[in-house]
Amino acid sequence: MSTQATRPPDTLRADVNVNKILTTGLAFACHYAAARPDCQVLASVRYGRTALCTSCDQRRSTTGKGTPPIRLPHPHALLQVAAAHDACQQAAAVLRDAVTSARQAGHPWSTVAAILGVTRQAAQQRFAQNSTSERFHDHLT
Numbered sequence: 045m046s047t048q049a050t051r052p053p054d055t056l057r058a059d060v061n062v063n064k065i066l067t068t069g070l071a072f073a074c075h076y077a078a079a080r081p082d083c084q085v086l087a088s089v090r091y092g093r094t095a096l097c098t099s100c101d102q103r104r105s106t107t108g109k110g111t112p113p114i115r116l117p118h119p120h121a122l123l124q125v126a127a128a129h130d131a132c133q134q135a136a137a138v139l140r141d142a143v144t145s146a147r148q149a150g151h152p153w154s155t156v157a158a159i160l161g162v163t164r165q166a167a168q169q170r171f172a173q174n175s176t177s178e179r180f181h182d183h184l185t
């Protein structure tokens with residue numbers, strides 16, 4: 045059994061976002077990412093070619109003290125963007141399901157559109173599935 049199975053889903057999601065940020069080269073990985081359990085993984089400072097997270101930077105030994113730090117943009121701001129994007133995608137899926145349920149319950153596109161604050165056409169274009177029966181049904185409602 046994987047140790048990840050016991051971790052909360054939001055932690056797993058955060059790990060996925062950390063990996064995405066690292067693999068796309070949007071941030072540096074901490075030099076100790078694989079070695080220290082308390083490492084924050086995403087680097088916030090560099091000393092020459094060695095990147096460190098905030099936690100590992102605070103634990104830094106005297107080695108390399110002569111090298112001036114290069115502060116990196118705070119990587120956790122990127123995680124916040126990724127988390128907000130995830131939340132938007134989840135909300136969009138919930139909205140799609142709700143619109144589908146409303147349509148299946150017999151509510152016309154005009155009613156769904158009124159709740160969404162868009163035109164009937166806009167609601168249909170966004171949410172109608174590309175099926176003949178749906179298009180035929182649209183003419184009736």
Ligand SMILES: [Zn+2]
Pocket residue numbers: 074075076077080082083084085096097098099100101
């Ligand atoms: Zn670290």
